[in-house]
Amino acid sequence: MYKNLERYEEPGASSVLLTYADVRELLRFNQKATPPAVKKTKPLKNWVTQLQQVQQSQDQTAFEELFNYFAPRVKSFLIRSGASTSTAEECAQEVMVAVWNKAHLFDPSRASVSTWIFTIARNKNIDALRKQRRPEPENLTWGPECEPEATDILTLQQETEQLRLAMSTLPDQQKALLQKAYFGDLSHSEIAAETGLPLGTIKSRLRLALNKLRQTMK
Amino acid sequence: MNDIKHHLSDQLLLGYSAGALPEAFNLIVATHLEMCDECRAASHAFDSVGGVLLDDLAKAEMSNDALSRTLDLVANTRQIHKTEVGSEIPNPLAAYVGSSLADIKWRPIGMGVRQVVLKTSKSATARLLYIPAGSVVPDHGHRGTELTLVLKGAFSDETARFAVGDVEMADQNLEHTPMADINEDCICLTATDAPLRFNSWFPRLAQRFLKI
Numbered sequence: 001m002y003k004n005l006e007r008y009e010e011p012g013a014s015s016v017l018l019t020y021a022d023v024r025e026l027l028r029f030n031q032k033a034t035p036p037a038v039k040k041t042k043p044l045k046n047w048v049t050q051l052q053q054v055q056q057s058q059d060q061t062a063f064e065e066l067f068n069y070f071a072p073r074v075k076s077f078l079i080r081s082g083a084s085t086s087t088a089e090e091c092a093q094e095v096m097v098a099v100w101n102k103a104h105l106f107d108p109s110r111a112s113v114s115t116w117i118f119t120i121a122r123n124k125n126i127d128a129l130r131k132q133r134r135p136e137p138e139n140l141t142w143g144p145e146c147e148p149e150a151t152d153i154l155t156l157q158q159e160t161e162q163l164r165l166a167m168s169t170l171p172d173q174q175k176a177l178l179q180k181a182y183f184g185d186l187s188h189s190e191i192a193a194e195t196g197l198p199l200g201t202i203k204s205r206l207r208l209a210l211n212k213l214r215q216t217m218k
Numbered sequence: 219m220n221d222i223k224h225h226l227s228d229q230l231l232l233g234y235s236a237g238a239l240p241e242a243f244n245l246i247v248a249t250h251l252e253m254c255d256e257c258r259a260a261s262h263a264f265d266s267v268g269g270v271l272l273d274d275l276a277k278a279e280m281s282n283d284a285l286s287r288t289l290d291l292v293a294n295t296r297q298i299h300k301t302e303v304g305s306e307i308p309n310p311l312a313a314y315v316g317s318s319l320a321d322i323k324w325r326p327i328g329m330g331v332r333q334v335v336l337k338t339s340k341s342a343t344a345r346l347l348y349i350p351a352g353s354v355v356p357d358h359g360h361r362g363t364e365l366t367l368v369l370k371g372a373f374s375d376e377t378a379r380f381a382v383g384d385v386e387m388a389d390q391n392l393e394h395t396p397m398a399d400i401n402e403d404c405i406c407l408t409a410t411d412a413p414l415r416f417n418s419w420f421p422r423l424a425q426r427f428l429k430i
Contacts, residue, residue, distance in 0.1 A: 060289070067285050072277035079278055093284055097291045110262060115269030122237045122268065132241045132339045135248035135310035137258065164270045182236045182268045183275075213263040 045069075046157050047113035055103040063100060066113075071096050074121045080183040081125050091128055095121045105139055109148035112160040122182075152216075159216055163209040224384035226250055226257045230365075235264035242344035242409035245336070246365045246385070248310035249407060253383040307369070311407060314338075315346065319370070319405065324348055331355055342411040349373060349398040349406070357395040362412030364388040366396070371404030373397055 047069070053062035074095050078088035098120050106116050126134045167175065226234075226247060233239045234247040251258045307317055314336045315322055324332035332348040349355060351371070365387055372381040375394040380386050388394065398404035 063289075064285060067288065070272075071280050071284060071288075073272055073275045075280060076275045076278035077272060080275075085278075088278065089281055089284065092280065093288045093291060096288045097295060100288075100292045101295060112266065112269050114273050115262075115266045118268040118272045119265055121272070122235075126237050130339075132244075133313075134237075135241070135245040135313065137248050137251040138309045160266055160269065163266055164273070167267070167270050178267065179271055181232065181238060182271050210263045210267070213266055214259045216259075 046161075048108045048153065048157065051099075051103060051106055051113050051116075052108070054100060055106060058100075066099065067096055070099070070114075070117050074117065077118075077121055077183055078125060078129070081129065083125075083129050087129070091124050092121075094128075095124050098124070107148055109152035109156050112157060115160065156213075156216055159209065159212050163213060166209040221381070222254050222256070222383040224378070224380055224386060225254065226260075226385055227387060228260070230387075231257065231261050231264050235261060235268055240342035240409075240411060241338040242336070242342035243363075243365060243411070245310060245314065245338065245344050246367050246407055246409045249308045249369075250367050250383070250385050252308040252310055311369075314344070322346065329353060329356065342409055344407065344409045347404075347406045347408055349396070349404040351398055351403050352400045354395050354397040357393065360388055360390050360392065360410065360412065362390070362410060364408060364410045367407045369405045369407055371402040372399045373404045373406070374399070 047066060050059075050062040050066050053059035054066070071092050075088045075092040078091050079085065083091065095117070099117060102120070106113070111119075123134045123136070126132050167178070170178070230239070230243070230247055234244060239247065247261075251261055306319055307315060315334070322334055324334055327333050330350045330353045334346045336344040336346070338344050346369075347355065347366075349371075365385060366380070367385050368380050368382050370382065372379060373396045374380070375386075375396045377386070377392070377394065
């Protein structure tokens with residue numbers, strides 16, 4: 001099987017953005033040298049406080065802040081994926097309703113608020129616009145007796161920030177490709193064909209950031 | 219489940235996070251994620267890429283009354299708390315076939331092998347396969363990608379042995395004859411994005427009638 005898998009993932013035959021081999025290579029690289037400094041950008045507001053206020057006390061002011069930031073971006077995402085302006089408006093509202101209703105499921109030690117809302121919007125897109133069911137693994141929720149640790153929340157949020165910094169260093173062409181894969185309805189086979197870039201050209205820092213996120217979420 | 223040896227490829231995980239896979243493939247990925255912590259973590263990492271991209275999107279202005287309409291909708295929807303019952307079938311799959319293996323309506327496809335085709339979008343086909351202990355699925359190649367996830371028992375083919383939780387990814391370069399372990403029946407979930415290609419006339423004929 002693995003022999004076959006490697007053949008499947010060979011660049012040129014059918015390439016992926018990131019592979020386990022990249023991660024292994026990166027770990028070796030990492031032992032040798034520290035990566036060059038990343039251009040400093042101001043960290044984005046992470047919205048965890050607002051979502052927790054909605055979660056714990058159905059706080060409408062906090063929800064309004066979330067709404068003003070996320071609803072127009074979700075709408076933009078849906079328009080990019082092919083929805084009409086009016087459908088996108090309606091679906092964006094429904095996504096925000098889901099944000100309110102599912103706030104109790106949000107776990108800041110496992111996802112950033114942006115990631116969590118992205119997954120809700122993605123599923124709405126598949127469900128409402130592409131009329132497909134979206135099978136999902138069951139949510140791993142924490143019982144009330146095991147709230148996520150503050151340090152775990154901090155680590156996850158910081159690592160997501162690192163991923164954002166890493167992604168900001170990608171060349172425009174690669175950034176555009178990622179955007180197309182996530183928002184532009186690039187199909188599975190197109191992902192294989194279009195990401196047939198030499199893997200070495202994908203910035204190792206992005207791979208590092210993703211790998212750290214993987215480790216954190218185990 | 220810690221002894222899973224054959225995992226999802228990064229390409230599939232990326233496609234799942236991006237929402238770019240056909241439904242039948244999503245079903246296999248989701249069912250495997252339910253069984254595999256390692257791939258679940260990787261999947262969350264790929265979701266995070268989507269989160270960062272969402273932050274970077276230009277805003278599309280909402281209508282003036284959007285917030286008040288949303289709050290009205292909130293007031294009018296009741297939260298649904300799903301209670302999941304313990305099931306021998308992983309949750310994502312149970313939504314398609316019910317929660318008990320005993321209730322599945324199998325159809326024979328020859329050589330003791332049975333199947334049931336699941337209802338998904340047309341771009342790819344998902345099916346459950348029941349391979350009696352020691353039996354083989356007829357020798358076949360693929361025109362597209364075939365994913366196989368083991369739910370019960372184990373099978374081996376020319377490449378390796380696959381046990382519960384393992385995923386085999388086969389493309390058009392692989393022709394194989396999967397055989398169930400001798401001591402236990404094997405149940406698999408498969409997804410194909412093109413019809414299988416059997417290497418003898420009988421299964422090829424059967425293929426036209428049995429949707430495989």
